[in-house]
Amino acid sequence: MDGLKYFEEIASTLPNPEIDKWKSQGRRVIGSVCSDIPEEVIHAAGMLPLRVRAPKLQDTSMGDAHLHVFNCSYTRSVLESLLRGDLNFLDGFVTTNTCDHMLRLAGELKDKANMPLVHYFSMVHTFHEGAKGWFISEVKGLVDAIEKSLGVKITEKDLANSIRVYNKTRTLLARLDDLRKNDPPSLSGAEHMQIVLAGMSIPRELFNQRLETLLPELEDRRSVEPGRPRLMVVGGACDVPEFIRFIEEKGANIVADGLCFGMRHYRGLIDESGGDPLDAIAERYMSREPCPAVINSFDSSFEILKDTLTEWNIDGVVCARLKFCDHWAGRRKMLVDRLRHHEIPLLDLEREYSTTGSGQIGTRVQAFLEMISG
């Protein structure tokens, strides 16, 4: 399908021809490293928010020289990309403290990213009375930093427009997710990931147009095998479509996820009824499915996961967590215990950021699928 090819190509590299076009018009690109950083604010400044990935990067030796190898391989890969000069096209970076690994990365980026803007956005780690106020003050800090460092003004009207554009993406992606409720789903999990990654990598209005054109083509499509086990993938920093395809090739359909490069990133609209846009942005980020970095979030996160299991008719969950990722190591244990009560099996796979598959992972996936099907 030609339409899908476009998304596949965009997802396969970090810089892409759409970014080249954008830059050739003298426009700026700002990298961010976490799903909790509100992209709407960067978009409202007339800039392209780019979720930083390191597709196909295998060697992180320069990153390893500055970050301890106990840092997860996503953070080391981002630093490696910076040190290699692969991120020289960026005009700024927004960092955060999702975990200690990210905090270390933030320090390295502050020191080594020679860009007009390197801003630290301090994320909320517990849900409590003051959490929303904290988030709003961080969003205001981001607005100030962009305005001062890059000489622009972000108005309420700009923010309202960006909210509308991003909500449109979320509505279109919800239609895409509805197609994954079919058996067989109208697209594979790998194709879904390519589409979502493309959305994080090109101008958002263009992505919306492309996806709007693609959806009717997908609605008529039945190309993935029916009757195969239906899986959901959860975990941290998983943005490798080849890894998803590797699992699917063992005989499963991945039809939903709880990834920060996937459904967890885009589910949940921002209120457009005309109140304070910063308040509306904060409300959405506080009420969407939280990641394990929010330490008292398990119950609310599990409720969303449970609904997803039912709506997408999931047979099993794969936890694809990065080696040394403490947040997901803890969350996996809590999930195993809670899912047992719901008789949903979980396969725990520890991987590196760039892992596309391995003999050992293949054997374990096959055994898991046999157990589900048996």
Ligand code: SF4
């Ligand atoms: S994968 Fe885990 S350790 Fe790595 S940045 Fe994400 S939360 Fe932190």
